Amino acid sequence: MLIKSIILGLIQGLTEFLPISSSGHLVIFKSFLDMETQGVIWEIALHFSTLLAIFGVFYKDIFMILRNTFLSCKKIFSGESIISIFKNDPYTRIFLLIIIGTIPTVIIAFSFRNAFEGLFNKPGIAGYMLIVTGTMLWFTQYSLRTNSNKKILGVLDALIIGTVQGLAITPGISRSGTTIATATFRGVDRETAARFSFLLVIPVILGAMVMMAKDTITLKNEEISFLIIGSIVAAISGYISLRILIRIVNNGKLHLFSYYCWPVGLFVILYFI
Numbered sequence: 461m462l463i464k465s466i467i468l469g470l471i472q473g474l475t476e477f478l479p480i481s482s483s484g485h486l487v488i489f490k491s492f493l494d495m496e497t498q499g500v501i502w503e504i505a506l507h508f509s510t511l512l513a514i515f516g517v518f519y520k521d522i523f524m525i526l527r528n529t530f531l532s533c534k535k536i537f538s539g540e541s542i543i544s545i546f547k548n549d550p551y552t553r554i555f556l557l558i559i560i561g562t563i564p565t566v567i568i569a570f571s572f573r574n575a576f577e578g579l580f581n582k583p584g585i586a587g588y589m590l591i592v593t594g595t596m597l598w599f600t601q602y603s604l605r606t607n608s609n610k611k612i613l614g615v616l617d618a619l620i621i622g623t624v625q626g627l628a629i630t631p632g633i634s635r636s637g638t639t640i641a642t643a644t645f646r647g648v649d650r651e652t653a654a655r656f657s658f659l660l661v662i663p664v665i666l667g668a669m670v671m672m673a674k675d676t677i678t679l680k681n682e683e684i685s686f687l688i689i690g691s692i693v694a695a696i697s698g699y700i701s702l703r704i705l706i707r708i709v710n711n712g713k714l715h716l717f718s719y720y721c722w723p724v725g726l727f728v729i730l731y732f733i
Contacts, residue, residue, distance in 0.1 A: 462686055462689065464686075465686040465687070465689050465690035465693075466689065466690065466693050467489075468506065468690050468694075469506070469509070469689070469690040469691065469692070469693030469694035469697065470693055470694070470697050471485055471486060471489060472506040472509065472510065472694040472697075472698070473509065473510075473513070473693060473694040473695065473696065473697030473698035473699075473700075473701060474697050474698070474701045476510050476513075476636075476694075476698055476701075477513070477636055477658075477698055477701045477702040477705050478634075478636070478701050478704075478705055478717065479593065479597055479634040479636050479637025479638075479640070479705070479714065479717045479721075480590070480593070480634055480637070480717060480720055480721060480724075481586070481589070481590060481593060481631065481632050481633060481634040481635075481637075481721075482634075482635075483580070483586075483629070483630075483631040483632070483633075484586040484589060484590055484631045484632035484633070484634075486631075487580055487581075487582075487583050487586045487631045487632075488583055488586055488724075488728055490583075504669050505687050505690065505691045505694075506690065506691065506694050507665050507668060507669050508669065508691065509691045509692075509694035509695040509698060510665060510694065510695075510698055511662065511665055511666070512695045512698075512699075513694075513695055513698030513699040513701075513702050514658050514659075514661070514662060514702070516695075516699050517658070517699065517702050517703060517706070518655065518658060518659060521551075521554075521655060521659065522659070522662075524551045525551045525552075525554055525555050525659075526555075527551075528549055528551035528552050528555075529551065529552050529555045532545045532549055532552040553613075554613075554656070554659065557613060557614075557615070557617075557618040557656070558618075558656075558659055558660055558662070558663065559663075560615055560618040560619060560622070561618035561619065561621055561622030561625070561656075561660050562622060562660065562663045562664065563619075563622060564619055564622040564623040564625075564626055565622045565623070565625045565626040565660075565664055566626075566664075566667070567626070568623065568626030568627060568629070569626055569629060569664075572629075576629045576630060579630060579631055580631055582631075583631075583728055583732050584728065584729055584732040584733070585630070585631060585632060586631040586632035586725075586728060587632065587724075587725045587726070587727070587728030587729035587731075587732065588632065588725065588729060589630055589631065589632025589633045589725070590632045590721045590722075590724055590725030590728065591721065591722055591725040591726065591729075592632070592633065593632065593633055593634045593637050593638060593718075593721050593725075594717070594718035594719075594720075594721030594722040594725065595718065596637065596638055596641045596642075597634075597637050597641060597714055597715050597717050597718040597721065598715045598718040599641070599645070599715070600640075600641045600644050600645075600712075600714045600715050601712065601714075601715040603641075603644040603645050603647075611646070611647040611648050611649065613643075613648055613652060613656060617643065617646050617648060618656075618660075620642060620646065621639050621642050621643055621646075621656070621657070621660065622660065624638050624639055624642045625638075625639050625660060625661070625664070632725065634721075635657075635661065636657055636658070636661075636705065637714070637717065639653075639656075639657040639660065640653045640654055640657045640709060640714065641714070643656060643657065644714075650709045650710055650712065650714075651709075651710055653709070654705070654706050654709045654710070658702070
């Protein structure tokens, strides 16, 4: 049980942020090792650990977004135009774009929930989708923009990135990889693409935690310690992997992960033929 807790924590922490698909690896590990997750409470704990990693890296951005959005609400009640605030306050703008980007994600998740859940029992699909992920990552090397040539993230960008995030529920599709890649394809600079990608997932994770929390589960006393250990491992490994990924993205080397996704995807496909 202890070893399984550590493995689950490492899988969640490393693959949630590195562009190699956490859901795809969970499907693959479950099939190869006959390893099941530990239920709803474990899912909530691991998602919470993911949030802690994001907060640990982007705490300054999150604080400024919440602070400026609060101040912007006061300005709106004082008669200032929301369009003017959207144009002039970058943090309030990001907050609104996160809301806009979350809408297509939620629509896709609820509309195709049963279809997506069925794919989690088909590891071969994860293999094909890893190849798709690798291909998208490969093309990021041709969509490079430096920080001196920034495009302002817009409403259409948020909607497209949010749609891609919704489709990334498919096992084997990396949420971080495809959303960052899509942003760079849209002309957004690497730093902004990475930051928006991980800020955009916060409401999704919170929503998923709330949905899962409706199914209350009682843990045995001995299971609580394993839950805490797995969560700590997920949070620490997630923080480290997120830091590493941001550095890789800023250096324009995101395409290197395609060399991992392609062979793993091909191996999984051939194994489950």
